[in-house]
Amino acid sequence: MTPHLLSADYLDAAVTAAHAAAAILQSHALHRSDLVINTKMPNDLVSQADCEAERAIIQVLRARTPDVGIIAEESGGTAGSQATWCIDPLDGTTNFLSGIPHYAVSIALIAHAGSRPDGQTPLAQDTPLIGVVYDPNREELFTALHGIGAWLNGRRILCSNTRTLADAVLATGFPFRDFSFESQYMPGFIDAMHQTRGVRRLGAASLDLAWTACGRYDGYWEMGLAPWDVAAGTVLVRAAGGVCEDIRHQDPWPKGGNVVAGNSHLATALDILIGRHL
Numbered sequence: 001m002t003p004h005l006l007s008a009d010y011l012d013a014a015v016t017a018a019h020a021a022a023a024i025l026q027s028h029a030l031h032r033s034d035l036v037i038n039t040k041m042p043n044d045l046v047s048q049a050d051c052e053a054e055r056a057i058i059q060v061l062r063a064r065t066p067d068v069g070i071i072a073e074e075s076g077g078t079a080g081s082q083a084t085w086c087i088d089p090l091d092g093t094t095n096f097l098s099g100i101p102h103y104a105v106s107i108a109l110i111a112h113a114g115s116r117p118d119g120q121t122p123l124a125q126d127t128p129l130i131g132v133v134y135d136p137n138r139e140e141l142f143t144a145l146h147g148i149g150a151w152l153n154g155r156r157i158l159c160s161n162t163r164t165l166a167d168a169v170l171a172t173g174f175p176f177r178d179f180s181f182e183s184q185y186m187p188g189f190i191d192a193m194h195q196t197r198g199v200r201r202l203g204a205a206s207l208d209l210a211w212t213a214c215g216r217y218d219g220y221w222e223m224g225l226a227p228w229d230v231a232a233g234t235v236l237v238r239a240a241g242g243v244c245e246d247i248r249h250q251d252p253w254p255k256g257g258n259v260v261a262g263n264s265h266l267a268t269a270l271d272i273l274i275g276r277h278l
Contacts, residue, residue, distance in 0.1 A: 005083050005117040005129055006145055010109055013064035014085075014132040015143065018105040020060055021053035021089050022136035025096065025105070028052075032099060047097060050074055053089035057107065061085050068109065073228050082115040083129070088228040091133075092204030101137040106206035108132070108231030110253075117146075125252040131235030133210045142210040144232075144239035150213050159242035159263035160215035165273065168196045168266055171208040173222035181223050188221070188274040195273065205259075209233020212261050213240035219262030219270045221247060227255040234259075243267035248278065 003009045028035060028049035035047045054074050061070060069080025072087040085107065090096055092103030109130035111117045117129055131150075133142040142157075144150035150157050162168050170192055175182050192199050200217070202208065206229060208220045213236035230244075234253050237244040244261040246254045254260075262270045 004119045005109065005111050005115065006148070010065060010068075011130050011132070011143060011145060013061055014107045014109065014130055015134075015141065016064070017057040017060035018107055018132050018134040018141070020056040021105045022134050024053045024056055025049055025090060025103070026136050029096065029099075032097060035097070047090075047093065049096065050090045050093060053105065054087065057087050057089055057105070061087075061107075071228070073226065079112070081112070083109055083111045086110055086128075086228045086231040088206065088226075088232075091206040091229060095203050100203070102202050102207065103135075103137075103204050104206045104210070105134045105136070106132070106228065106232040108228075108235060110231060126255070128231050128235045128238075128253050131232035131239070133206045133232050133236065135207060135210075140210075142213065142232075142236055144213070144235040146235055146239060148239065150236050150239040152210075152214050157214040157240050159213060159237065159240045160218045161265070162218040162263060163265045165192075165196050165266055165269050168218035168262075168270075169198050169200065169216075170196050170270070171200045171202070171211065171217045171220040173203070173205060173208070173225070174201060175224055178224040184278050185223055187277040191273050191277075192270075205229040206233050209244065209259075209261060210236050212242060212263075213237045215263075219260075219266060221260040221270065221274050223247065223258045225254075225257030225259065227257065229257060230254045230259045233261075237261045245271070247271075247274065 069084040247258040
């Protein structure tokens with residue numbers, strides 16, 4: 001009998017796949033100068049490390065969960081009828097290629113509208129169910145199950161308790177590939193810079209969301225990403241008691257790559273601060 005989509009079997013498959021990919025990344029990290037690097041578009045790079053790590057993930061997931069579709073950053077793929085894995089084998093490629101030890105493997109399971117993750121109630125809309133973000137440099141494994149909880153190396157995590165933007169430390173990402181929304185993004189960044197305790201930009205969206213889920217950041221926003229950048233992090237933040245939404249409130253989760261997230265106390269204030277310029 002096929003297990004429910006929210007079962008430990010699917011989570012364990014994603015964790016196993018993330019560790020397999022990370023082992024490949026860390027092996028290549030020791031010999032970065034030997035990597036074959038291609039440019040997909042300006043400021044958007046892919047290396048053989050990305051591709052090999054992605055193949056390792058897909059091999060594990062196809063063997064362990066043959067009933068689930070797969071969409072991956074480098075190789076594409078096909079969505080499943082009930083659920084789809086959404087994979088970023090190396091989030092933070094520029095950091096990785098520059099020797100900056102801040103990047104991660106990101107894997108999420110998206111259940112589609114009409115599916116029954118718990119075996120009973122059908123979903124009204126597509127919903128990220130399982131999130132795994134693994135930071136191999138810090139050996140930090142973030143995991144989450146929708147509606148159940150989020151964990152860091154097996155210990156329960158929750159979003160911060162910061163109540164106001166004035167006391168908040170936020171994360172963001174600057175336009176780096178698509179600059180068409182620069183005029184909308186920059187005023188919000190300037191407002192955040194003046195109205196918060198500080199804004200950080202470290203260059204790996206999955207870790208920005210994971211760090212929001214565990215309370216290191218109080219909130220995060222970015223535009224111009226891809227679904228695999230934010231899928232797993234969406235599960236983490238929501239399962240840790242926070243809010244993670246499409247910045248334009250058009251999609252049920254930030255699959256368009258425009259994301260705003262925060263703890264439950266200041267998510268609305270952050271949404272208003274950023275949204276007034278869109």
